[in-house]
Every structure is written in C-alpha cells, then in structure tokens.
Amino acid sequence: xxxxxxxxxxxxxxxxxxxxxxxxxxxxxxxxxxxxxxxxxxxxxxxxxxxxxxxxxxxxxxxxxxxxxxxxxxxxxxxxxxxxxxxxxxxxxxxxxxxxxxxxxxxxxxxxxxxxxxxxxxxxxxxxxxxxxxxxxxxxxxxxxxxxxxxxxxxxxxxxxxxxxxxxxxxxxxxxxxxxxxxxxxxxxxxxxxxxxxxxxxxxxxxxxxxxxxxxxxxxxxxxxxxxxxxxxxxxxxxxxxxxxxxxxxxxxxxxxxxxxxxxxxxxxxxxxxxxxxxxxxxxxxxxxxxxxxxxxxxxxxxxxxxxxxxxxxxxxxxxxxxxxxxxxxxxxxxxxxxxxxxxxxxxxxxxxxxxxxxxxxxxxxxxxxxxxxxxxxxxxxxxxxxxxxxxxxxxxxxxxxxxxxxxxxxxxxxxxxxxxxxxxxxxxxxxxxxxxxxxxxxxxxxxxxxxxxxxxxxxxxxxxxxxxxxxxxxxxxxxxxxxxx
RNA sequence: GGCGACGUAGCCAAGUGGUAAGGCAGAGGUCUGCAAAACCUUUAUUCAGCGGUUCAAAUCCGCUCGUCGCCUCCA
Numbered sequence: 001x002x003x004x005x006x007x008x009x010x011x012x013x014x015x016x017x018x019x020x021x022x023x024x025x026x027x028x029x030x031x032x033x034x035x036x037x038x039x040x041x042x043x044x045x046x047x048x049x050x051x052x053x054x055x056x057x058x059x060x061x062x063x064x065x066x067x068x069x070x071x072x073x074x075x076x077x078x079x080x081x082x083x084x085x086x087x088x089x090x091x092x093x094x095x096x097x098x099x100x101x102x103x104x105x106x107x108x109x110x111x112x113x114x115x116x117x118x119x120x121x122x123x124x125x126x127x128x129x130x131x132x133x134x135x136x137x138x139x140x141x142x143x144x145x146x147x148x149x150x151x152x153x154x155x156x157x158x159x160x161x162x163x164x165x166x167x168x169x170x171x172x173x174x175x176x177x178x179x180x181x182x183x184x185x186x187x188x189x190x191x192x193x194x195x196x197x198x199x200x201x202x203x204x205x206x207x208x209x210x211x212x213x214x215x216x217x218x219x220x221x222x223x224x225x226x227x228x229x230x231x232x233x234x235x236x237x238x239x240x241x242x243x244x245x246x247x248x249x250x251x252x253x254x255x256x257x258x259x260x261x262x263x264x265x266x267x268x269x270x271x272x273x274x275x276x277x278x279x280x281x282x283x284x285x286x287x288x289x290x291x292x293x294x295x296x297x298x299x300x301x302x303x304x305x306x307x308x309x310x311x312x313x314x315x316x317x318x319x320x321x322x323x324x325x326x327x328x329x330x331x332x333x334x335x336x337x338x339x340x341x342x343x344x345x346x347x348x349x350x351x352x353x354x355x356x357x358x359x360x361x362x363x364x365x366x367x368x369x370x371x372x373x374x375x376x377x378x379x380x381x382x383x384x385x386x387x388x389x390x391x392x393x394x395x396x397x398x399x400x401x402x403x404x405x406x407x408x409x410x411x412x413x414x415x416x417x418x419x420x421x422x423x424x425x426x427x428x429x430x431x432x433x434x435x436x437x438x439x440x441x442x443x444x445x446x447x448x449x450x451x452x453x454x455x456x457x458x459x460x461x462x463x464x465x466x467x468x469x470x471x472x473x474x475x476x477x478x479x480x481x482x483x484x485x486x
Numbered sequence: 487g488g489c490g491a492c493g494u495a496g497c498c499a500a501g502u503g504g505u506a507a508g509g510c511a512g513a514g515g516u517c518u519g520c521a522a523a524a525c526c527u528u529u530a531u532u533c534a535g536c537g538g539u540u541c542a543a544a545u546c547c548g549c550u551c552g553u554c555g556c557c558u559c560c561a
Contacts, residue, residue, distance in 0.1 A: 011490095031561075044561035074559075083531080087538060132504085156556075162488045163557060205559085227561030228491095234560090257561070260492095266538095268560055295509080296499065301492080301554075311510045318509080321524085355527070359500090368500050371508035378508090385525045457519060475523050 003058065003361045005301060008231060009155055017253065020221050020477035023061045025221030026052065027213040027251075029230055030066045034074040037100050038274040039289075039304055040260045040267050044227050046290055047257045047298040047364075049106040051225070054360050055413045064109040065216045067209060068094055071202055072114050076191055085424075086192050090116075099275045103286045105413045112218050117127060122211045123204045125245050126183045126196075134244035137336045138174035139276035140186030140199045146179045149240045155254060156232040156262070165408075181237055184206050185460055206237040212362040213238075219246035225255040226280060228299075257298045259451060274302065278458070285429075286415060287422065288313045292365040295413055315374070316414075317426065322377045323419035325384050335389025342394045345383045348376045349401040356408050364411065373408060376401065430485035436470045445474065445481050 003016040004290060013096030018024050028048045048066075065309065079086040094114075115122075125140050131137035134148045138342055146160065147151045160179055182204035187193035193200035219242065226235065234276035235254065242250040259266045262273045279426045280289055283306070292312035296302045339345070352372060359368035380401065383394065390398070444463050451459040464474050473486045 029561075032559090038561085040561045042561085070560095158489060158557075178530090188519085229556075231561050232556065233558090259555075259561080260556080266555070266560090270559070299491095300499085303498085306509095308498065314511095315498095315509045325524095365500075368507070371500060374508050381525060452519080455519075461520075468522085473522065476518075476521085477523085482523095 002263065004363060005253060005255065005361045008256050014253070016253070018060070019220065024055050024223065025063050025183045025217040026223040026225065027065045027217055027221065029226035029234065030068050030207060031097055032069040032072050032074060033097060034078050036094060036096055036266060036276045036278060038276050039280060040227065041272070042104055042277050042289065043293050043302065044257050045101050045106050046104060046293045048225050050294060050366060050400045052362055053107060053413060054364060054409045063217060065111045065113065065213060066109040067212050068112065068114045069208055070114045071192065072205060075425060089260065092435050103281060103288055105286060105416060113216065115203065115212070116121060118208065118211045118215060119203065121215055122207050123196050125207065125211055125241065127244045129183065129241065135183055136176065137198050140182035140183055140201060141174060142198055143175055143180040144183050144237065144240055145176060146240065147177055149244050152240050153236060155236050155239060156332065181206065181233065183241065198471055201415050206234055206483065207241055209238050210241040214242065220248050221251060223253045223364060224251040225254060228256040231256055258301045261301050261303045284309050284313065285425065288316055293314045295370055297365055297367050308452065319373060319377055320419040320422050322380050323405065323415065324423055326380060326398060327419065328394070329384060329388065329390065330398060330402060332389060334392040334395045335387065336391055337387040337389060337393060338391050339386035341381045341386060341469060342382045342397070345379050346397045348379045349404065352376050352404040369408070374403065427484060434471065436472060441467065441472055441483055445483065449481060
C-alpha cells in the first residue's frame with residue numbers, strides 16, 4: 001500500500017507522489033531561538049523526525065531542511081533585557097536546542113540553516129516581490145500587499161473580510177491594507193541591521209523561511225511542516241511570498257502537528273503553562289517522552305501530565321522487558337522444546353513488518369504502529385514463558401522478530417539502546433532514594449533463604465515485609481531470589 | 487462575531503461504510519509454603535445526544551449539547 005498523508009491545503013489524505021521519483025524535499029520550521037524549548041517543540045521535532053526516518057526507511061532520498069530563526073523581535077528584546085548582543089542570545093539557545101534534540105534522539109536534518117546567513121537571499125526575494133507588484137516600500141519598511149495575491153489565505157481557508165471583522169487590527173501604520181505584513185523592517189537605533197536597497201534594516205518574520213527553503217530545495221518542493229499554530233499567519237505568508245516571487249507552486253503537501261495540552265488547554269508561552277524539555281527530562285527519560293508523543297497520532301491533541309507519562313513508561317517497560325527476555329534467549333543455545341505458541345509466533349513475526357508499514361503508510365499512524373508492536377509482544381511473552389530454551393526453528397523465528405522490531409525502532413527512534421541497559425537505568429533511577437544498602441539486602445536475602453529452607457516462614461515473611469517497607473521488592477525465581485526497587 | 491477541529495470503556499488511544507486494535511488500571515487463573523513478580527484469560531451489544539441516508543454507520547448527512555483551537559507572538 002502506498003503512502004498517504006493528510007494535506008492541510010486540501011483538508012484530505014492524499015497519495016504521496018514526490019515531484020521527482022524517489023526523492024523528497026522537506027522543510028520544517030524550526031524554532032526562533034530566544035528561550036529554552038518546551039514540550040510542544042519536542043513534539044514537533046519528534047513528529048517530523050519520525051516522518052523523516054520513515055521516508056528514508058521507505059527508500060526515498062530525502063533532503064530535510066530545518067531552520068533556526070536567529071533574528072527576530074523576541075531575540076532582540078531578550079538581548080536588550082540582558083544587556084547583551086542578539087547574537088549571544090541566539091547562539092546560546094541554538095546550542096540548547098541542539099542539546100535537547102540530541103537527547104530526544106532526533107536525527108540531524110540534511111541542512112540546518114540560520115536566517116542571518118541568508119540575508120542576501122532575503123533581500124533578493126523582497127526586491128523581486130517589489131518588482132512584480134506584490135510588495136511596496138514605505139518609510140524604510142517593505143510590506144507584502146495581500147490584495148495582490150488572490151489565493152491569499154487558501155491554506156487556512158479564510159477570507160480577508162472575515163479576518164478583518166472583529167479582528168484586532170492596528171491602524172495608522174504605513175500599510176496600505178491592514179492585513180499586509182512586513183517583509184523588511186527598518187532598524188531602530190540599538191537594533192541589529194543589514195544594508196538594503198531600502199536602508200538599514202532586518203528581515204520580517206516569515207521571509208527567512210521562504211529564502212532558506214528556496215536556497216536548499218528550490219522554488220517548489222514536496223513537504224512543508226510545522227506546528228498547527230503556524231498555519232496562519234506564518235505558512236500562509238510563506239506561500240504568498242514564495243509563490244508571488246517565483247510564480248509557481250511553492251509546496252505540494254502541507255503537514256501540521258497537533259498541540260501539546262495541559263489540562264486540555266494549549267501549552268504556550270503566552271499562557272505560561274509550559275514545561276521545558278529540560279524540566280521533563282528531570283523526571284522522565286527521553287525514550288519515555290518520545291514514546292508518549294508517538295503513542296498518539298501526530299495530528300491529535302496530546303494531553304501532558306505526570307500521570308500520562310507514568311502510563312507511557314509502564315507501557316514502554318512492558319516492551320523492554322519482553323525484548324530483554326528475548327535477547328537472553330537469543331544469546332543462549334537452542335534447546336529441544338517446541339512451544340505450543342510457536343506457530344502463532346511465526347505468523348506474527350512474519351507479518352509484523354507489513355502491519356507496521358500499513359499503519360505508517362496511513363498518514364504516519366504511530367499509535368496503530370505501536371499497537372502492532374504490543375500485539376506481537378503479547379505472543380512473544382507467551383512463547384518465552386513456555387520455554388526458556390526453545391528449539392532451533394523457534395529460535396530462528398525469534399531472531400526474525402528481533403530484526404523486525406529493530407527496524408521499527410529505527411523508524412520510530414525507539415529501542416535504540418539495549419533493553420537490558422534501559423531497564424537497568426530505570427532501576428538505578430529508582431534506587432536513588434533507597435535507604436537500605438545492596439549489601440544489607442543481599443544479607444537479608446541469604447538469611448531468608450536459610451529460613452525458608454528450615455520452613456521458618458514467619459521469619460521469611462518478616463524479612464520480605466521489612467524490605468518491602470523499604471521499597472525493595474523481592475522476586476523469587478527458580479534460580480534464586482533477586483530484588484528490585486518498587 | 488468569523489472559520490475550523492474534536493467528543494470511542496475508570497483513564498490513555500487506534501479504528502472514516504461491513505459489524506469496536508493496543509496500552510494503563512481492575513478482576514479471575516497458572517506459578518508459590520503464602521505472596522510478589524512474570525505469564526495467561528477477561529473487561530464497550532456499543533462509539534456525546536437526537537434524527538436521516540443505506541442491505542449495513544463509531545464511520546456519510548443534518549440538528550443539539552459539550553470541549554478545544556485559529557483569527558495577535560507561538561511547535
């Protein structure tokens with residue numbers, strides 16, 4: 001089944017047909033670097049990383065561009081507040097962004113351009129828009145004339161009249177139409193500036209994305225993505241600028257991820273109800289956050305809460321435990337037991353890759369894809385429970401299954417480290433608050449073993465209850481007693 | 487006010503015309519000296535409500551209610 005994806009422009013799922021067979025040009029709006037990133041940024045980053053990985057996995061040659069907007073009012077304001085240079089602020093948060101994204105396991109895009117490295121391109125486009133009658137200069141500023149572009153608002157499906165009715169529109173500016181937006185802003189004193197045909201100034205917001213996408217992907221390319229909140233005005237304005245300047249279709253497929261909510265309300269800077277990626281990674285490991293984000297379809301709203309993250313961690317733990325057990329069996333030699341569930345397991349192993357692909361081909365349905373994984377894990381657990389040393393044929397099926405899960409993990413950016421070490425890391429985290437030493441626990445386990453041998457179950461249970469009160473859970477196995485932090 | 491999205495079990499979440507995936511939590515069972523852990527089984531005659539189209543609807547259409555988003559910087 002071929003890939004279908006939801007296109008914001010048409011409002012429908014469409015068959016994905018790249019402009020050039022086998023190749024994909026994809027541009028995703030990165031961040032304006034004036035502060036630490038919050039979970040909303042994490043979601044956008046992870047979602048498009050997953051899409052990038054899946055396109056690569058599907059055999060496409062992908063040119064993936066994700067920009068940094070490093071010149072903007074908010075950056076300048078912050079620099080002024082701190083008494084530093086805008087460059088210092090931008091560089092600091094670029095570094096922070098890179099660090100956060102790396103921790104979340106994002107693959108590096110093909111190119112990560114910065115707006116300030118493309119000022120000449122920006123000026124060129126602005127000039128071209130003026131030449132074509134789509135823009136005009138007014139007192140050192142340059143504005144895009146929205147009325148010169150008839151299909152303006154085609155992405156957000158509105159019209160100028162509706163936008164004006166009841167909207168907050170500042171009057172008295174140099175704009176000819178209230179909806180006109182700035183392509184170039186003359187610089188005030190104390191502000192960074194570049195020379196331009198209209199005097200010293202700096203780019204407006206939106207134009208940098210037109211410039212950078214054009215530079216690296218050409219005037220027309222396949223996929224443009226970003227958060228839902230960018231549909232208007234950012235992407236709408238990009239379309240107007242790019243199509244106005246190049247006179248050809250800018251983007252074929254527009255993709256937008258849904259918001260992260262807090263108590264069903266959008267998380268945002270202006271509402272002040274946001275958590276930074278750093279905050280969350282204090283409490284949860286990066287893979288849990290990534291798993292949580294991919295457990296919902298990318299266009300659905302996603303409610304963030306500790307409770308939901310804890311549930312995600314439980315689910316992820318279930319998968320890792322199964323994989324860790326699988327790895328143990330694969331490391332051991334084959335036995336001669338044919339587990340009763342062998343045939344069912346063989347069927348699941350053989351179809352897993354196809355079921356995964358089917359889910360992903362349907363507009364990157366990662367929630368369903370993870371459902372396929374869990375479904376397989378259930379059968380896997382049964383087989384593993386039936387025999388710790390299955391026969392050679394079953395062992396081979398297990399190896400195939402392991403390979404399929406590795407492939408899935410590569411696409412979703414999950415299960416990248418060994419399950420045993422992931423589980424050990426979680427145990428270590430929990431052990432931080434422990435008030436009994438490992439030596440003490442081992443001593444008590446030995447004492448309890450002795451008591452059990454003598455059928456002194458009172459003492460045995462006393463030890464177990466005591467350790468449990470210290471958050472230490474004893475695990476009796478045929479091979480002896482181990483423990484874990486509760 | 488204009489435009490748009492969503493409403494599936496206690497919770498999270500797939501499913502967009504053919505008779506409700508999966509996870510968490512819960513309940514039974516296997517195992518155990520008893521437990522725990524693990525594993526197995528199980529949990530929605532029903533998809534906000536009301537009408538309509540259809541042989542067939544959670545899925546399409548209309549209305550009502552509720553929640554949220556965009557219209558201003560925002561992933």
